[in-house]
Each structure stands twice: as structure tokens, then as C-alpha cells.
Amino acid sequence: MIQAGQPHSEPILSVRHLTTRFRTDLGLVTAVDDVSFDIHAGETVGIVGESGCGKTVTSKSIMRLLPERVSRIDPASKIMFRGMNLATASESRMRSVRGDQIAMIFQEPMTSLNPVFRIGWQIEEALKYHTDLNRAQRRQRSIEMLRLVEIPNPERRISEYPHQLSGGMRQRVMIAIALCCEPDILIADEPTTALDVTIQAQILNLMEGLKRKLNTAIMLITHNLGVVAQVCDRVLVMYAGRVIESGTVHDIFHRPQHPYTQALLESIPKRGRREHGKRLPTIPGIVPSLHHLPAGCRFAERCRFRQDQCVDHEPELLETSDGRAYRCFFPITQAPMAPTIGGSDVPA
Amino acid sequence: MWSFILRRLLYNIPVYLGIILLVMVLLRVRNPVYAYLGKNADAKQIEEFEKSFGLKDPFIVQYGRFLWNGIQLDFGESWKYKGTTVREKLLGAIPPSLSITVPALVLTSLLSITVGLLSAFNRGRLLDRLLVIAAVLGMSISFLVYIIFGQFFGAALPRNVFGEDWPLAIVGYGDWYRLSSVDIFGLTIPVPDAMTWVKFCLLPVLISVVVAMGYDTRFYRAVMVEECNRDYIITARAKGATKSKIMFVHMLKNAMIPIITRIMTTLPFLITGSILLEMYFNIPGMGRTLITAITDMDYPMIQGFTAVIALLYILSIILTDVLYALVDPRVRLS
Ligand SMILES: Nc1ncnc2c1ncn2[C@@H]1O[C@H](COP(=O)(O)OP(=O)(O)OP(=O)(O)O)[C@@H](O)[C@H]1O
Ligand SMILES: [Mg+2]
Numbered sequence: 001m002i003q004a005g006q007p008h009s010e011p012i013l014s015v016r017h018l019t020t021r022f023r024t025d026l027g028l029v030t031a032v033d034d035v036s037f038d039i040h041a042g043e044t045v046g047i048v049g050e051s052g053c054g055k056t057v058t059s060k061s062i063m064r065l066l067p068e069r070v071s072r073i074d075p076a077s078k079i080m081f082r083g084m085n086l087a088t089a090s091e092s093r094m095r096s097v098r099g100d101q102i103a104m105i106f107q108e109p110m111t112s113l114n115p116v117f118r119i120g121w122q123i124e125e126a127l128k129y130h131t132d133l134n135r136a137q138r139r140q141r142s143i144e145m146l147r148l149v150e151i152p153n154p155e156r157r158i159s160e161y162p163h164q165l166s167g168g169m170r171q172r173v174m175i176a177i178a179l180c181c182e183p184d185i186l187i188a189d190e191p192t193t194a195l196d197v198t199i200q201a202q203i204l205n206l207m208e209g210l211k212r213k214l215n216t217a218i219m220l221i222t223h224n225l226g227v228v229a230q231v232c233d234r235v236l237v238m239y240a241g242r243v244i245e246s247g248t249v250h251d252i253f254h255r256p257q258h259p260y261t262q263a264l265l266e267s268i269p270k271r272g273r274r275e276h277g278k279r280l281p282t283i284p285g286i287v288p289s290l291h292h293l294p295a296g297c298r299f300a301e302r303c304r305f306r307q308d309q310c311v312d313h314e315p316e317l318l319e320t321s322d323g324r325a326y327r328c329f330f331p332i333t334q335a336p337m338a339p340t341i342g343g344s345d346v347p348a
Numbered sequence: 349m350w351s352f353i354l355r356r357l358l359y360n361i362p363v364y365l366g367i368i369l370l371v372m373v374l375l376r377v378r379n380p381v382y383a384y385l386g387k388n389a390d391a392k393q394i395e396e397f398e399k400s401f402g403l404k405d406p407f408i409v410q411y412g413r414f415l416w417n418g419i420q421l422d423f424g425e426s427w428k429y430k431g432t433t434v435r436e437k438l439l440g441a442i443p444p445s446l447s448i449t450v451p452a453l454v455l456t457s458l459l460s461i462t463v464g465l466l467s468a469f470n471r472g473r474l475l476d477r478l479l480v481i482a483a484v485l486g487m488s489i490s491f492l493v494y495i496i497f498g499q500f501f502g503a504a505l506p507r508n509v510f511g512e513d514w515p516l517a518i519v520g521y522g523d524w525y526r527l528s529s530v531d532i533f534g535l536t537i538p539v540p541d542a543m544t545w546v547k548f549c550l551l552p553v554l555i556s557v558v559v560a561m562g563y564d565t566r567f568y569r570a571v572m573v574e575e576c577n578r579d580y581i582i583t584a585r586a587k588g589a590t591k592s593k594i595m596f597v598h599m600l601k602n603a604m605i606p607i608i609t610r611i612m613t614t615l616p617f618l619i620t621g622s623i624l625l626e627m628y629f630n631i632p633g634m635g636r637t638l639i640t641a642i643t644d645m646d647y648p649m650i651q652g653f654t655a656v657i658a659l660l661y662i663l664s665i666i667l668t669d670v671l672y673a674l675v676d677p678r679v680r681l682s
Contacts, residue, residue: 063586065582065585065586069472069473095588095589095590096588097588098585098586098587098588099586099587099588100588103586103587104586106579106582106583108579111578111579111580112579112580112582112583113580113583114580114583114584114598114601114602115580115602115676115677115678116601116602116604116675116676116677117598117601125584125587125589126587126588129587129588129589130588161677161678163677163678174583177583177587178586
């Protein structure tokens with residue numbers, strides 16, 4: 001298991017062996033495969049990885065928002081939250097968790113709000129489901145929330161419709177909706193991807209500030225490592241449905257173990273170090289299809305350090321004593337990072 | 349909002365004038381009098397007839413006169429029913445049509461919107477499949493089968509369930525609307541009371557509901573399936589909304605635009621009625637009256653009815669625009 005950054009506190013969310021499958025026309029695919037991680041109160045955990053690696057499916061599995069008919073969370077999966085296993089909780093139980101204890105915001109602020117209801121109504125809706133506030137109090141609270149997410153003129157904005165707001169403003173409204181019941185965890189699925197860069201920074205700062213103020217843990221899904229460096233405490237790197245590396249932001253950024261993590265880091269543009277005419281390195285090849293997963297390491301095909309062993313066998317997720325984990329036979333900086341658990345049959 | 353409505357009305361005035369022009373021109377392609385009076389009429393008779401109805405005047409004069417009189421709802425006298433004005437015929441034909449079409453539309457819409465919602469929300473499941481099969485089945489069986497079935501059903505029922513004349517409701521009782529009426533502006537307008545309505549209108553209403561349900565359900569299901577895939581649904585679920593809140597609050601309000609469009613396009617038919625049903629059940633509504641006027645070559649009737657029906661179409665289109673603006677906040681600004 002992945003050790004917590006702060007081993008003293010109990011995690012508020014503890015995901016173990018999360019495996020989510022989809023029934024597709026081409027057969028069953030495992031979009032999330034044996035993913036485990038913890039989230040502690042007030043911390044920000046980043047999940048990064050290329051498109052299609054299972055970040056959204058992981059978060060929607062926790063919220064149980066996947067299409068029921070075509071998806072299935074493996075019964076062995078455990079999503080422990082406040083003593084209940086969300087993987088098997090009833091729908092009515094989940095409804096009381098959603099929006100109240102765990103809230104979620106999405107990538108597309110332009111379409112995530114309901115276009116035909118006023119902003120105020122949409123905030124008040126969550127309050128109606130989860131609090132005993134009366135009408136006037138709900139209204140008061142939604143004005144407060146708009147003020148909290150730094151929307152000017154909240155008394156007026158509350159009676160506006162989503163189309164009257166810019167993308168950044170709408171994402172602020174989404175955050176207001178998500179936080180109005182003061183959830184323990186905010187899941188943010190690429191909250192800034194659709195916004196332009198200056199707005200991105202504003203939204204991230206806002207989330208940072210609110211996290212502090214309300215002591216909300218954040219699970220931040222992104223494929224932007226720059227964003228991770230800015231706001232996360234710990235990171236989970238996913239590849240083709242698997243966690244391939246995890247650790248603190250510092251460790252991941254300064255001593256990546258997995259070649260994929262390293263490649264991801266190399267593809268971030270670095271300020272000041274940009275040389276003209278030189279293109280950013282990209283990772284050659286593409287993520288393998290979930291329908292034809294290789295027998296060995298899922299990254300092997302694109303890995304510059306590939307050996308025969310990598311093609312034939314898939315490495316286990318190795319955990320180290322300092323709370324890191326990686327899934328690689330030939331980690332990049334071996335010397336200070338000798339595996340300690342279950343590493344006997346694996347060459348170090 | 350008012351300027352919006354006014355603008356729409358003004359835009360449509362030339363359209364309406366064009367329609368009237370077209371109708372009057374088309375009705376004069378062959379001299380209607382020849383058709384009306386038949387082969388045996390002599391030249392003098394025709395001459396006199398044309399004079400008495402102003403058909404000898406230049407076309408532009410006739411056009412102006414028709415418009416001027418039309419504004420005052422005066423479309424002249426029926427050729428066929430001497431002494432009866434077209435206006436009387438019109439006003440008399442509207443209530444029988446409405447007493448079938450309004451309940452039919454309300455019932456059909458409520459039922460098929462609900463069924464479409466349920467079907468879309470449970471798409472792919474057994475319930476959805478059964479409902480889709482039922483809708484296709486309903487569409488495939490033609491009106492005629494329903495009517496034959498209705499006749500059998502009606503005739504096979506015990507005679508005195510609704511009184512002696514129950515089976516007569518099925519066919520051949522053209523005077524039902526005289527059974528009860530109200531007087532408005534000195535005109536006797538037939539309006540069926542509850543019992544008369546059940547006796548004479550229930551079956552045609554049920555038949556038109558069943559026939560329309562298939563089409564409407566499929567349409568509303570498609571609309572709702574589209575709404576099901578919108579992002580705001582996930583947002584609402586992530587807030588903790590129940591399925592029924594999502595369906596009947598979030599989705600329904602978003603689906604109001606296609607729903608309104610569909611209902612609005614059928615509004616003119618409320619007045620014109622279903623020609624098939626009115627002919628079959630001998631309902632003296634607009635549809636049957638117009639068809640009869642056409643076979644009788646009753647030219648003032650055709651002209652008057654067409655003018656009114658065209659007006660209703662245009663008004664319903666304007667009403668649709670207004671309702672859009674009320675439902676969709678995005679339309680209001682632009
Ligand atoms: N409803 C579904 N039916 C079948 N497969 C699905 C479904 N939803 C997701 N998947 C599959 O699960 C895999 C993971 O998808 P997911 O949306 O979690 O990726 P992601 O990491 O969030 O990518 P992105 O960065 O593009 O958002 C994808 O390969 C996708 O094809
Ligand atoms: Mg995603």
C-alpha cells in the first residue's frame with residue numbers, strides 16, 4: 001500500500017484495490033486496475049497521467065457516478081470513507097455523501113452548469129438536499145458562497161443565468177456549489193484545463209485558499225504537472241489504468257523513479273530555460289489500448305530503458321520505507337531508493 | 349418582451365398578405381362559378397351570380413374588399429347554405445373540433461413526455477425496450493385499424509352503459525353538438541356538456557391519443573436521451589440530486605424547447621381538427637366542414653376558412669417564439 005505523507009493521522013478516504021471495468025462492444029476493459037491510495041484531511045493529492053489513463057474513472061468510481069449499466073466496480077475494491085465502503089454503499093447513501101461530504105467539479109465549466117436555472121438556484125439546490133436551512137437562509141448562504149469564490153456583486157449574480165458568466169466565473173460558481181456544504185473532500189477533475197492560463201492560475205489560487213480556510217482535502221486530477229507542482233502535497237502517476245508511481249511532490253519532481261514519470265517531467269516547459277528552435281521532448285508512441293494490454297510492463301513499448309524482462313513480466317508496485325511507490329524493474333535512481341517490501345524476487 | 353412580440357407580429361403581416369393573395373389567385377384559376385353552378389347554367393345566370401358576389405370587379409378590388417371585410421371577420425355568405433354566413437359556420441365548427449383535439453393533445457403530451465422521460469432515463473433496460481416496442485407498434489398500426497377496433501369495441505359494449513344511443517356515438521350521429529350549446533354574442537355555439545362529451549368524444553379522443561402516442565413518445569425519448577448525456581446531469585448527481593429531481597426538474601426544463609416546438613406545431617391542428625376522425629365520427633368540426641365546402645365548391649367558405657387557418661398558423665408560430673423566450677434565458681437577450 002501507499003503510505004501516507006502524514007503517517008500519524010488516519011486518512012479520511014482510503015481507496016484499496018480499486019478496479020473498475022467497462023462492458024464495451026469489444027469486450028470487457030479494465031479502465032482502473034488495482035488502484036490504492038489515501039487522502040488525509042486537508043491535503044491535496046494530485047492524479048496525473050496522459051489522456052485515457054483512468055483518472056476520471058477513478059474519481060467517478062469514488063463518487064459512484066459511472067453509468068451503471070456498462071460499468072462495474074470489482075467487489076474486492078474498497079473505498080473506505082467515514083467507516084463506510086462507498087464501493088458497495090446504497091444509492092441513497094451515496095446521495096447523502098455526494099455534494100455534502102464529497103463534492104466534485106469538472107473540466108467543462110461552460111456546460112457543467114444547467115443553462116436554464118439561475119446561478120442562485122443551482123447553489124441552493126445542494127443546500128436544499130443536505131441542510132435544514134430555510135429559503136432565506138439558503139439564499140443568504142449562496143450569496144456568501146459567491147462572495148467566498150470572489151465573484152463580484154454576488155447579490156446580483158445570484159439571479160443571473162450561466163450564459164451571462166465567463167468560463168472562469170462559471171468554474172467559480174461550480175466551486176461555490178461544491179463547497180457550500182463544506183465537504184471533507186473536493187474532487188476536481190481537470191478544473192482548469194478548459195480555461196486560459198491567467199484564469200487557470202486564479203482558479204488554482206482560489207482553490208488553495210479555500211482549502212486552507214475550510215480544511216477540505218482536494219483530489220486534483222490533471223495532466224499538467226506544472227499545476228501539480230503548484231498545489232499538490234502528494235502525487236499519483238497513472239498509466240493505462242495502473243498507478244505506476246506515487247510519492248510526495250518533492251520526491252516525484254526531484255527524484256522520479258519511473259521512466260514514464262521522468263518523461264512526463266521532461267515534457268513540461270520550464271520557465272527561463274526555453275531555448276529557441278528547440279522543441280520540447282515528447283513521449284514517443286501512444287498509450288496501449290485497454291483491449292490489447294501487453295503482458296509485461298504497460299509502458300515498456302515506449303520506454304527508453306526497456307529490457308527483455310519488461311516485455312515479459314509486469315513489475316509489482318514496490319513501496320519504499322519513505323512512503324514512495326513505483327512499478328518498475330529498473331528505477332531511475334536505485335541507490336538511495338532500495339525497495340524494502342516484497343522486493344526479494346525482483347532485481348533491485 | 350412587448351417590443352419583441354410586436355416585431356414578430358409586424359414581420360408576419362406581409363407573409364399573411366401573401367398567403368391571402370395566393371389563396372385568392374388559386375381559387376380564381378378556373379372560374380369558381382362554373383364549377384359551382386355546373387354545366388347546365390346559362391350565361392345569364394353565371395353573369396348575375398358573378399355580379400352579386402363582386403367577381404366582376406378588378407382583382408385588386410376583390411383582394412382589398414376581402415381583406416377589409418376579413419378584418420371584421422366577415423367572409424360573406426355561404427353559397428351552399430343560403431342565409432348562413434361563413435362566420436357562423438366557422439364559429440360553429442370550432443367547438444366540436446376543440447372538444448376532441450384539446451383533450452387529445454393534453455393527454456398525449458403528458459403521457460408521452462412522461463413515458464419518453466422514463467424510457468430515456470432507463471435506456472437499454474427492459475422497461476425502455478418494452479416502451480420502444482410499444483411505441484413502434486402504435487405507429488405501425490394505422491388509424492383505420494383503431495377506428496375499426498373502436499367501432500367493434502363500441503358496438504360490442506352493452507347498449508345501456510352510457511344510455512340508449514351509445515353505439516350511435518361511433519358513427520352516424522351528426523347532430524350531437526346540438527344537444528347543448530351556449531349563446532355568445534348572439535351566436536349559438538355548440539358546447540357539449542360532460543355527459544354528451546363522454547358519449548360522443550371519448551372514443552375519438554382515446555383513438556387519437558393512442559395513434560399519436562407512438563410518434564410522440566419516440567420523439568420525446570430522443571429529446572430526453574440527448575439531455576441525459578449533458579454535463580449538467582453529472583453536476584446535479586454530484587450534488588446529491590435524486591433521479592426524479594434530475595428527470596422532472598433538470599431535464600424537463602431543458603427539454604422544454606423541443607417540447608414546446610412540437611406542441612406548438614400541432615396547435616393549428618387543434619382548431620382544424622383531424623379530418624379523418626371528424627369524417628369518420630361525423631363530428632361537425634373545422635376539418636369536416638372545410639372538406640365538405642371543398643366538395644360543394646362553396647368558394648366563400650373555402651376562402652374564409654383558409655384565411656382563418658393561415659392566421660392561426662402564423663399566430664402559433666409567434667406564440668412559439670414568445671414561449672421560447674420565456675423558457676430559455678439565452679433567447680431572451682438576443
Ligand atoms: N462509459 C465508458 N465505457 C467504456 N469505456 C470507458 C467509459 N468511460 C471511460 N472508459 C474508458 O476508460 C479509460 C479511462 O478513461 P478516463 O476518462 O478515466 O481517462 P482520463 O485519464 O480521465 O483521461 P482524460 O485526461 O482524457 O480525461 C479510457 O480508455 C476510456 O476509453
Ligand atoms: Mg478525464
